[in-house]
Amino acid sequence: MRMRPTLNWTPTGDLPPGTTDLEPVAAALGTGGVLVLSGAGISTESGIPDYRGEGGSLSRHTPMTYQEFTASAPARRRYWARSHLGWRTFGRARPNAGHRAVAAFQRHGLLSGVITQNVDGLHQAAGSEGVVELHGSLDRVVCLTCGAFTPRRELARRLEEANAGFAPVAAAINPDGDADLTDEQVGDFHVVPCTVCGGILKPDVVFFGESVPPSRVAHCRALVDGATSLLVLGSSLTVMSGLRFVRHAAQAGKPVVIVNRDPTRGDQHAVARVTLPLGTALTTVAGQLGIPGDGTL
Incomplete structure (x- = not known):
């Protein structure tokens, strides 16, 4: 050396x-x-784009907060529709x-x-x-009720089965794996519950507004x-x-x-x-x- x-x-x-x-x-x-x-x-x-550099996603995209995710079922539907679509691209990054x-x-x-x-x-x-x-990390999912962890790939499989034919074209993919979709594109996307207790699932990541x-x-x-x-x-x-x-x-x-x-x-x-x-x-x-x-x- x-x-x-x-x-x-x-x-x-x-x-x-x-x-x-x-x-x-x-x-x-x-x-x-x-x-x-x-x-x-x-x-x-x-x-994978960044948040704040030239063309960063924060100039066009406001990440969902923890408070919004936990308080609103429509917000969770919107998040998981966008995240599920984004994961298809995000998960292929090398x-x-x-x-x-x-x-x-x-x-x-x-x-x-x-x-x-x-x-x-x-x-x-x-x-x-x-x-x-x-x-x-986005490759893990946690239940907010019972604390059980599951691999993201398993959730992706369940969401695919629950939303056959869901394939909108996203405007962009963000650093948190979230795809830019309109409310019309989200539609009636079906969110699946925890297989252990039926509770709310969340990616094992720290959301904005979370510590x-x-x-x-x-x-x-x-x-x-x-x-x-x-x-x-x-x-x-x-x-x-x-x-x-x-x-x-x-x-x-x-x-x-x-x-x-x-x-x-x-x-x-x-x-x-x-x-x-x-x-x-x-x-x-x-x-x-x-x-x-x-x-x-």
Whole structure:
């Protein structure tokens, strides 16, 4: 492996300008003990849009809140119709070069852990292990009454049977796997209940307006405490669920490096924000660190 650069950092509180210089990323990884925090931006190259970047889904789509989902049967019908259709596309997404690079860094002992704000499972599909899914995962379904978990593929089969011929054309697929459908397209979509108790089913993800489980937050804080530095990949850090870990790292004197095209809410805590596309940036850094690449890292 090539000589690894050293990351020197003095917290100033100044807002770093965006840069295309990959040295801060290579320096952090070269030191080892890096904790990765990823957001929707790392999955855009897999065909899954982000929330807040250019053309992000929040400009045209308001995600359903937990309160709306639990209080309204029509809202649940609307959600499951859209989510069922979106799952057909979302479930076929495959890891891209960014996910594969993160897995390669982990295999080579450069990472102390991986936290993702995404619900797509693509880090695991690329080979990353021990990934903390901060907001849960769309491939699991939980009953809000009895707490039973079932695989999403099983629910998809039941929904297919209950809604034969349901095949509207969606305007777009969103980062949460929700498809954009009109009320007319949703129609009288039939929602199925829990097979154990007949209760309400919900994807095992943290909805807007819902809190991340405290035990999960505590685990992530412990990962930050045990890391040498924090590498943020493709997150705007707009919501507190991710930003709090950036603040925690900075307060502990740990370098924070961000790779994100647009400015983020955590830039003031970072040594640098790299504005290159994630797949290109991480693959290039892997080469600089002597990690052999065969097209899949």
